[in-house]
Amino acid sequence: MKIERTDTGMIDRRVARTRALLQDALITLVPERGYAPITVEDICEKANVGRSTFYTHYAGKEELRSATIDEHLRLLGNRQPSSPLETSDRLFEFSRPMFEHAHALRFLHRALLASSGDTIHDKFRERIRRAVRSELIGRRIDEAGGSLEVAVQFISGAFLAVLAWWIAADTGLSPAQVDALFQQMATRAGGREF
Amino acid sequence: MKIERTDTGMIDRRVARTRALLQDALITLVPERGYAPITVEDICEKANVGRSTFYTHYAGKEELRSATIDEHLRLLGNRQPSSPLETSDRLFEFSRPMFEHAHALRFLHRALLASSGDTIHDKFRERIRRAVRSELIGRRIDEAGGSLEVAVQFISGAFLAVLAWWIAADTGLSPAQVDALFQQMATRAGGREF
DNA sequence: CCGCTTCTGAACACGATGTTCAGCATGATA
DNA sequence: TATCATGCTGAACATCGTGTTCAGAAGCGG
Numbered sequence: 001m002k003i004e005r006t007d008t009g010m011i012d013r014r015v016a017r018t019r020a021l022l023q024d025a026l027i028t029l030v031p032e033r034g035y036a037p038i039t040v041e042d043i044c045e046k047a048n049v050g051r052s053t054f055y056t057h058y059a060g061k062e063e064l065r066s067a068t069i070d071e072h073l074r075l076l077g078n079r080q081p082s083s084p085l086e087t088s089d090r091l092f093e094f095s096r097p098m099f100e101h102a103h104a105l106r107f108l109h110r111a112l113l114a115s116s117g118d119t120i121h122d123k124f125r126e127r128i129r130r131a132v133r134s135e136l137i138g139r140r141i142d143e144a145g146g147s148l149e150v151a152v153q154f155i156s157g158a159f160l161a162v163l164a165w166w167i168a169a170d171t172g173l174s175p176a177q178v179d180a181l182f183q184q185m186a187t188r189a190g191g192r193e194f
Numbered sequence: 195m196k197i198e199r200t201d202t203g204m205i206d207r208r209v210a211r212t213r214a215l216l217q218d219a220l221i222t223l224v225p226e227r228g229y230a231p232i233t234v235e236d237i238c239e240k241a242n243v244g245r246s247t248f249y250t251h252y253a254g255k256e257e258l259r260s261a262t263i264d265e266h267l268r269l270l271g272n273r274q275p276s277s278p279l280e281t282s283d284r285l286f287e288f289s290r291p292m293f294e295h296a297h298a299l300r301f302l303h304r305a306l307l308a309s310s311g312d313t314i315h316d317k318f319r320e321r322i323r324r325a326v327r328s329e330l331i332g333r334r335i336d337e338a339g340g341s342l343e344v345a346v347q348f349i350s351g352a353f354l355a356v357l358a359w360w361i362a363a364d365t366g367l368s369p370a371q372v373d374a375l376f377q378q379m380a381t382r383a384g385g386r387e388f
Numbered sequence: 389c390c391g392c393t394t395c396t397g398a399a400c401a402c403g404a405t406g407t408t409c410a411g412c413a414t415g416a417t418a
Numbered sequence: 419t420a421t422c423a424t425g426c427t428g429a430a431c432a433t434c435g436t437g438t439t440c441a442g443a444a445g446c447g448g
Contacts, residue, residue, distance in 0.1 A: 209394075246395080
């Protein structure tokens with residue numbers, strides 16, 4: 001069976017209801033056990049929706065998750081670019097609204113963006129974080145308000161992104177070259193207290 | 195059945211052979227299809243190892259991957275800390291050896307570290323990357339040797355790491371505060387050409 | 389060469405996926 | 419309100435991957 005739209009383009013209430021129930025169920029379930037171990041049946045049970053019904057809406061767990069995210073990201077996308085005239089020359093305008101939005105929907109983000117459940121990645125990341133942390137401690141005298149941890153996350157995140165990109169993309173850059181570029185940015189990032 | 199060691203602590207050749215075959219099979223398979231869709235049976239077939247044998251060595255796919263990584267990371271770990279006396283005050287000493295190592299074993303890294311196959315994360319990351327890229331273009335005049343892309347990866351990686359940490363850890367920091375810290379580091383990272 | 393360990397492949401139980409369908413319930417429309 | 423098209427249901431089914439078990443074959447170490 002397949003879900004169509006009415007001639008007028010309206011969405012049947014039953015369809016809207018079912019989809020909302022399923023998405024809510026997913027969002028409720030993920031924080032409890034994590035995403036990976038959840039089954040379609042779990043979701044249906046929590047949502048009080050027949051399993052066969054699930055498949056008339058989504059091809060599987062992944063598609064439900066994807067649709068859920070998309071629907072919420074669309075809301076974020078529909079913001080006016082913070083007054084188009086006011087072209088401040090502050091860099092990285094995007095960050096503030098992102099932080100705001102993530103904070104407002106932090107439960108959703110926790111449920112759907114956090115925990116890829118990827119053991120390997122996490123192991124590797126933790127390794128890097130430790131290295132960065134130990135290099136930062138002792139260089140910075142004062143660390144009020146957990147800004148050390150922000151710096152650790154900042155630097156290690158940057159490093160891993162550059163590393164992953166460099167390995168995957170097979171640019172012509174030699175290890176020494178990427179490292180030089182990374183070093184330059186990383187060192188500057190900390191400012192004078194480094 | 196369970197694999198033990200001989201009294202002398204030696205590893206039976208058959209055991210070594212089997213494990214090597216399985217690890218190699220995994221490394222061969224991942225670049226072809228990605229990690230997620232690979233089944234234990236696939237691995238066994240590629241490795242020419244009985245499926246029941248697989249389970250006498252590893253509890254599942256994940257454990258095999260974990261063991262494979264660990265075994266290779268151990269090789270990296272056994273490096274002397276680049277002459278302990280030479281305590282250069284160059285920051286982030288860790289990065290250079292990492293880049294070197296990743297380059298040497300780049301096929302392994304591509305196979306096991308790249309592509310978590312996580313659709314959602316990737317979508318989100320790409321969104322950020324685009325935002326960063328568009329903010330950087332136009333500000334930087336000269337972009338020789340793909341250093342723009344390095345900057346994009348650097349900044350977006352840093353942003354996502356900070357965001358993920360902040361959402362997950364529930365520190366007391368307000369959106370404005372995290373953003374301020376992020377902005378400070380990000381702006382500095384680019385140096386004067388920003 | 390002997391004895392012990394590992395490998396093998398087939399069989400089994402299990403759980404989750406994804407599909408199908410006949411019948412029921414509900415929303416849209418007039 | 420009546421009608422009818424559409425969505426929901428639940429049970430049944432086929433399929434697939436997982437993880438276990440075991441008896442016999444093969445290979446290793448001593």
